[in-house]
Amino acid sequence: MKRQRWGSRWAFILAAVGSAAGLGNAWRFPYKAYTNGGGAFYIPYFIALFVAGIPLLMAEFAVGQSLQSSAPKAMAKINKKVEFIGWWGIVTSSLVTFYYSVIMGWIFNYLIFSFNVSWKENPETFFLEFLQRSSGPGEIGNIVIPVAIGLAITWLFVYIVLRKGTESVGKVVLWTVPLPIILLIILGIRGFTLEGASTGLDYLFNPSLEKLSSPSVWAEGFGQIFYSLSVAFGIMIAYGSFNKKKQDIANNAIITALGNSATSFLAAIAVFSVLGYMANVLSVKVPEVVTGGIGLAFVTYPQAIALLPGGIVVQAIFGFLFFVMLLTLGIDSVFSLVEAIESSFSDKFNFKKKKFLGIFMGIGFIMGLFFSTQGGIFWLDIFDHFLGTYALLMVGIFETIIFGWVMGAENIRDYINEVSEIKIGKWFNIAIKYIIPIVLSIIFVNGLIDEIK
Numbered sequence: 450m451k452r453q454r455w456g457s458r459w460a461f462i463l464a465a466v467g468s469a470a471g472l473g474n475a476w477r478f479p480y481k482a483y484t485n486g487g488g489a490f491y492i493p494y495f496i497a498l499f500v501a502g503i504p505l506l507m508a509e510f511a512v513g514q515s516l517q518s519s520a521p522k523a524m525a526k527i528n529k530k531v532e533f534i535g536w537w538g539i540v541t542s543s544l545v546t547f548y549y550s551v552i553m554g555w556i557f558n559y560l561i562f563s564f565n566v567s568w569k570e571n572p573e574t575f576f577l578e579f580l581q582r583s584s585g586p587g588e589i590g591n592i593v594i595p596v597a598i599g600l601a602i603t604w605l606f607v608y609i610v611l612r613k614g615t616e617s618v619g620k621v622v623l624w625t626v627p628l629p630i631i632l633l634i635i636l637g638i639r640g641f642t643l644e645g646a647s648t649g650l651d652y653l654f655n656p657s658l659e660k661l662s663s664p665s666v667w668a669e670g671f672g673q674i675f676y677s678l679s680v681a682f683g684i685m686i687a688y689g690s691f692n693k694k695k696q697d698i699a700n701n702a703i704i705t706a707l708g709n710s711a712t713s714f715l716a717a718i719a720v721f722s723v724l725g726y727m728a729n730v731l732s733v734k735v736p737e738v739v740t741g742g743i744g745l746a747f748v749t750y751p752q753a754i755a756l757l758p759g760g761i762v763v764q765a766i767f768g769f770l771f772f773v774m775l776l777t778l779g780i781d782s783v784f785s786l787v788e789a790i791e792s793s794f795s796d797k798f799n800f801k802k803k804k805f806l807g808i809f810m811g812i813g814f815i816m817g818l819f820f821s822t823q824g825g826i827f828w829l830d831i832f833d834h835f836l837g838t839y840a841l842l843m844v845g846i847f848e849t850i851i852f853g854w855v856m857g858a859e860n861i862r863d864y865i866n867e868v869s870e871i872k873i874g875k876w877f878n879i880a881i882k883y884i885i886p887i888v889l890s891i892i893f894v895n896g897l898i899d900e901i902k
């Protein structure tokens with residue numbers, strides 16, 4: 450079967466940025482920065498980016514592109530015995546897809562609710578009632594129908610775009626990558642010019658340097674980079690494999706990584722400036738209005754928007770823009786997850802694309818229904834936590850060992866240098882062979898110890 454190809458170099462870069470810049474940039478990054486030392490967090494963040502994130506991204510692009518295979522087949526080509534590591538990443542990707550698509554379903558609903566101001570008056574109650582969070586993971590109740598409808602729309606859209614392959618993904622990302630960035634700039638400017646914005650931004654940028662002595666802050670820095678760059682899922686290997694063998698790698702990886710970080714920073718500024726304003730209006734401190742993780746996007750931010758000056762219409766517009774931003778930010782991450790899964794099955798079993806997508810869409814929808822139930826958020830949190838951290842770290846550790854020691858970091862570096870404009874030094878070998886697997890192992894063990902405590 451002829452391998453599908455990106456329409457152009459920029460289609461590939463945009464699709465890679467689109468995969469990396471997802472929902473995680475909008476709520477995970479600002480929240481992580483805020484809880485892990487504000488301005489001080491950028492030290493572990495950038496060290497992780499340059500020492501581990503970018504080298505691994507280059508390595509994944511290089512492996513996919515040189516072997517012209519998605520993750521499992523690429524692993525099998527390196528050594529038959531390690532094929533399962535590729536599948537491990539793909540199983541992780543599938544599980545992530547099952548709940549990520551449900552969050553997209555929530556966003557569809559919130560998009561419509563933006564025009565219904567009453568929910569913003571008390572978004573917490575709305576959040577609890579609408580998504581029907583229960584008191585524990587044991588309480589699985591009825592399916593929340595509007596969420597299931599949002600989920601169905603998400604899958605349908607993914608099917609329509611992916612059925613025509615990378616060419617059509619390349620066309621859609623021309624919109625879904627720049628649009629959320631433009632919207633973030635608009636939201637950022639609005640936030641920045643509000644009274645009290647600087648109080649919010651202080652929490653984000655004032656460094657608490659003493660935090661740097663805490664290992665968990667470093668763990669969070671590395672964790673955020675890996676999650677954010679979508680590495681270790683098998684995605685960037687698949688995306689690289691749709692390039693011709695002579696495509697530049699070093700430049701593309703750097704552009705992808707910096708584009709992704711820029712999106713995270715824009716999101717953090719947009720969110721925290723508005724939180725500062727909200728704290729100002731309600732005469733409370735920022736920590737009192739920041740609820741963890743998901744709550745930031747679905748409870749606190751809508752609440753802040755409901756307080757914006759200018760009346761109902763302005764509030765509705767900003768609410769709408771925020772959720773359009775989330776929707777377009779997240780959708781290309783879903784494309785990349787499904788593309789990686791689909792191409793792994795096609796490479797191995799010669800599945801017909803449309804047939805596989807149809808079946809996977811059905812499975813994805815049914816699995817998603819589980820997370821769309823009353824109590825489903827509980828499971829969603831649990832899945833996100835364990836997959837986003839441990840499953841990912843395990844694959845990352847094995848993957849770098851395979852790249853570094855079985856395939857040979859030097860061989861990968863030679864290939865990158867052969868095709869790339871920027872030449873990379875021997876530091877790359879050290880990063881892949883030693884630093885990344887060792888750092889990931891430390892994070893993994895520390896995390897587990899923390900978990901048990």
Ligand code: PFF
Pocket residue numbers: 468469470471472473474542545676677678679680682684782783785786
């Ligand atoms: N990188 C995405 C984000 O930060 O939202 C999350 C993600 C998407 C991770 C797709 C993995 C993935 F395959």
